[in-house]
Amino acid sequence: MSDDFDDEDSSGGPQRFIDQRPAPTRVGLIIPDVRGVASTHSIEMRKAEFEGLAEAIRVDIVFSEIVKVREIKPATFIGGGHVEELKKRVTEGNVELLLVDIALGPVQQRNLETETGAKVLDRTALILEIFGERAATREGVLQVELAHLNYQKSRLVRSWTHLERQRGGFGFLGGPGETQIESDRRLLDERIKLLEDRLEKVKRTRGQQRGNRDAVQIPIVALVGYTNAGKSSLFNTLTGAGVFAEDLLFATLDTTIRKLELPHGRAIMVSDTVGFVADLPTTLVAAFRATLEEVTEADIILHVRDVANPDHAAQALDVLKVLTELGVSAEKTPIIEVWNKVDLLGPDEIYQREALQTVKSAGSVAATVPLSAQTGQGVDALLEIIEKTLAGKSRTYRVRVPHASGGADVGWLYGHAEIIGKDEPDEEGQTYEVRVDPRHADSFSARFAGRIEAS
Numbered sequence: 001m002s003d004d005f006d007d008e009d010s011s012g013g014p015q016r017f018i019d020q021r022p023a024p025t026r027v028g029l030i031i032p033d034v035r036g037v038a039s040t041h042s043i044e045m046r047k048a049e050f051e052g053l054a055e056a057i058r059v060d061i062v063f064s065e066i067v068k069v070r071e072i073k074p075a076t077f078i079g080g081g082h083v084e085e086l087k088k089r090v091t092e093g094n095v096e097l098l099l100v101d102i103a104l105g106p107v108q109q110r111n112l113e114t115e116t117g118a119k120v121l122d123r124t125a126l127i128l129e130i131f132g133e134r135a136a137t138r139e140g141v142l143q144v145e146l147a148h149l150n151y152q153k154s155r156l157v158r159s160w161t162h163l164e165r166q167r168g169g170f171g172f173l174g175g176p177g178e179t180q181i182e183s184d185r186r187l188l189d190e191r192i193k194l195l196e197d198r199l200e201k202v203k204r205t206r207g208q209q210r211g212n213r214d215a216v217q218i219p220i221v222a223l224v225g226y227t228n229a230g231k232s233s234l235f236n237t238l239t240g241a242g243v244f245a246e247d248l249l250f251a252t253l254d255t256t257i258r259k260l261e262l263p264h265g266r267a268i269m270v271s272d273t274v275g276f277v278a279d280l281p282t283t284l285v286a287a288f289r290a291t292l293e294e295v296t297e298a299d300i301i302l303h304v305r306d307v308a309n310p311d312h313a314a315q316a317l318d319v320l321k322v323l324t325e326l327g328v329s330a331e332k333t334p335i336i337e338v339w340n341k342v343d344l345l346g347p348d349e350i351y352q353r354e355a356l357q358t359v360k361s362a363g364s365v366a367a368t369v370p371l372s373a374q375t376g377q378g379v380d381a382l383l384e385i386i387e388k389t390l391a392g393k394s395r396t397y398r399v400r401v402p403h404a405s406g407g408a409d410v411g412w413l414y415g416h417a418e419i420i421g422k423d424e425p426d427e428e429g430q431t432y433e434v435r436v437d438p439r440h441a442d443s444f445s446a447r448f449a450g451r452i453e454a455s
Contacts, residue, residue, distance in 0.1 A: 227275030
C-alpha cells in the first residue's frame with residue numbers, strides 16, 4: 001500500500017455517525033446534571049452550549065432536557081425511571097437519535113440504544129461529527145479520521161465494513177479462526193498506523209516551514225480561544241484573509257497563516273487555529289497536535305474571548321486548561337487577552353467595566369485589549385501592544401565583528417537579529433548594535449562569545 005495520500009486511497013474521510021439524508025435527523029438532547037460533580041459552567045450554560053453543538057450539524061431538535069443524576073448507573077448512566085421516560089419521548093416524537101452531553105461507556109451507549117429504540121451518541125461522538133463536517137483540507141480529514149478511529153477502537157460492537165471501503169478495497173477478512181472483532185481491530189490498527197505516519201509527515205513539513213520562518217526571523221502570533229469567540233473574524237480583520245467566519249461552533253478547523261505588517265514595519269505571521277470547548281475529547285487534542293504546534297511554537301498568543309457571553313470566565317478556564325496540556329503557559333509565552341465583542345455589551349458603562357474586570361481575574365496575562373472584530377474598535381491598540389510585547393522580549397547588544405571572520409558573522413546578524421545601528425569600521429573590524437529575539441539568544445551567545453556587551 002502506498003504511503004502517499006491520494007484521492008483513490010479513501011472513501012472521503014471517516015465514517016460519519018449521523019445519516020446525511022435530505023431531511024434533518026430528529027434528535028433529543030439529554031444534559032445530565034450529576035450530583036457531586038463540580039463544573040465551572042452552570043447547568044443552564046451547558047445546556048445552551050450543547051444545543052449549539054447540535055445545531056452545528058443538520059438535525060431537528062425535538063426536545064432538550066436536563067436530567068438530574070443522583071448516582072451514575074454502570075449500565076445506562078442515568079436511572080431506570082429516566083430511561084423509561086426517554087423511551088416514551090422517543091416514541092411520541094419519532095426521535096431517531098439521542099445526544100447525551102457526557103462521555104458514555106460503550107456498554108452504556110449500547111444499553112441506552114436497546115432500551116430507548118433510538119441511536120445514541122455521547123458528547124465526544126457529537127464533536128467528532130462536527131469536526132468531520134467542518135474539515136476542509138486533506139490534513140484536517142486525516143486528523144478527524146484518526147480521532148474517530150481511536151474513539152471507536154474501544155467500541156467494537158457493530159459491523160466495520162466501511163473500513164474495507166476506506167482501505168481502497170484491501171479490507172480482507174482474516175483467515176480461518178479469526179473472529180470478527182479480531183478482524184475489525186486489525187483493520188483499525190492498520191488504518192490508524194497509516195494515518196499516524198501521514199500526520200508525522202505533516203509534522204515534519206510544518207517543522208521545515210517553521211525553520212524557514214525562523215531563518216528570516218518572522219515572529220509567530222497565534223490566535224486561540226473558545227469556539228465561536230470570534231478568532232476567525234479577528235483574523236480576517238487583521239489580515240484581510242477572508243477565512244470562513246460564521247456564528248457557528250467550530251466554524252474553523254484548519255489552521256491558516258498570513259503575514260501581517262505592524263505599525264512600524266515589522267512583519268509577523270498570524271495563525272488562526274481550531275477553537276476549544278469544554279471537555280474537548282483527548283483523542284481530538286492528540287490528533288490535532290500537529291496543527292496545534294503552531295500554538296506551542298508561537299512568540300505571542302492572543303487569547304480571544306467573547307466578553308458578551310455570560311459564561312466567558314468559565315470558557316477562559318477551559319482554554320487555559322488545553323494550553324496547559326499543550327505545554328503553553330504565560331510564564332513561557334506572553335499571552336495577550338483580546339476582549340472581543342465589546343460592541344455587544346450595550347451602553348451601560350458600569351456593566352461593561354464589571355464584565356471586563358471579571359475577564360481580567362481569570363488568569364495572568366501580559367496585556368488586555370477591549371476590541372470588536374466586527375467594528376474594528378481596538379484593533380490599532382492591539383497591533384501596538386503586539387509590537388511592544390515583541391520588542392520587550394528582545395534584548396539589545398553591542399557586538400564586535402572582526403574583518404578576519406569574513407562575511408559569515410555579519411550575514412548571521414542580518415539573518416537572525418535586527419540591526420539597530422553600527423559604528424564606523426576600523427582597521428580590525430566593526431561594532432554592531434543589534435536586537436536579538438529570545439529564540440536566537442543561545443546561538444547568538446555561542447557564536448559571539450567574548451565579543452558581546454549589553455547595550
